[in-house]
Amino acid sequence: MQLNGVEIEDTFAEAFGIQVSRLLVTAATKKLAKIAATEATGYGTSVIGCPAEAGIDCYVPPENTPDGRPGYIIMICNMNKGKLDHELLERVGMCILTAATTAVFDAMDNADEKLKTGQKLKFFGDGYEKKLEVDGKTVFSIPLMSGDFLIEGELGIKSGVAGGNIFILAENQAAGLLAAEVAVDAIENVPGTITPFPGGIVASGSKVGSNKYKFLGASTNEKMCVTLKDEVESDIPADVNGVYEIVIDGEDEESVKAAMKAAIESAVKVPGVLRISAGNFGGNLGAFKIGLHDLF
Known part of the structure; x- marks a missing residue:
């Protein structure tokens, strides 16, 4: 199968179940809201080593927020509900x-359950906290030096999907990087999804375990490393010298599929992109198998 002259491999992305929270962070200005959202989603690329996978979902204009101020929706994810509860409280x-x-404010529609993040955090107010109603939502007002911090009492979580992905194979690194950037830009328009790696781009695609170091749970995917094409049994075609991966987490499988499709449709328009593939583990680990051809 080809799209805009670029080969779309007949393969699938193997994704995993994960617990997802989705919350809205507002502030007096768009800049301040973006700063808080960015800080809260830091150190959140992969649960292989990070305590959560996290990222910014989308910007929300003042007319669409409960307090009439600009905000950003962020997503924080973990395989374990207890650990996600802990991450929400800390972040x-x-x-x-x-x-x-x-x-x-809670931004999770159709939540499976609610976590009492706000009810726990209110104790920072040391007895001076107050319960309020904002746009029909029960929130706690916590007095601070600069004014009051507001947080909704409960934040919803649901079962989502992590690890949706595409591989971009290009004739050189520059073409691959540009394609990865436009792919991430396209995913930003798909609500309910994040690309948790730095700038949304994965430079370090990995495999489960290690060939040499048995103490490692994950290590470099040598078959997809362009500098090792002549040293290993490579999966990279001879004319490919730039490979990037995009990893996607979403609140459901349909959101992840939509993001993968949008990413591919944007990436194949970049000159120098030769092939689109995806990462999987033979279908033995993840519960979700998203075929690239099925997206179209």
Whole structure:
């Protein structure tokens, strides 16, 4: 199968189930909201080594937020509900409450359950906290030096999908990088999804375990390393010298599929892109198998 003259391999991305939270961070200005959202989603590329996978979903204009201020929806994900509960409390408490003029609201539609993040964080108010109603939402007002921090009492979570992905194979690194950038830009328009790696681009695609070091849970995917084409049994065609991966987490499988499709449709328009593939583990590990051809 080809799209815009670029081969789309007959393969699939193997994705995993994950617990997903989705919350809205607002502030007095768009800049301040973006700062808080960015801080709260830091160190969140992969649960291989990070305590959560996290990223910014989308910008929300003032007319669409509960408090009439600009905001960003962020997503924080973990395989374990207890660990996700812990991450929400720490990231909201240490990265958003500490940021100027912020407030936090639940942004998860059709949540499977609610976590009492706001009800726990209210105790930072040391008895001076108050319960309020904002746009029909029960929130806690916590007094700070700069004013009051508002947080909705409960934040919803649901079962989502992590690890949707595409591989971009290009004739050189520059073409591959440009294609990866436009792919990430396209995914930003798909609600309910994030690309948790730096700038949304994965430079370090990995495999499970290690060929040499048995203490490692994951190591470099040598078959997709362009500098090792002449040293290993490579999966990279001779004319490919630039490879990038895009990893996508979403609140459901349909969101991840939509993001993968949007990413591919954008990437294949970049001159120098030769092939689109995806990463999987033979279908033995992940519960979700998203075929590239099925997207079209």
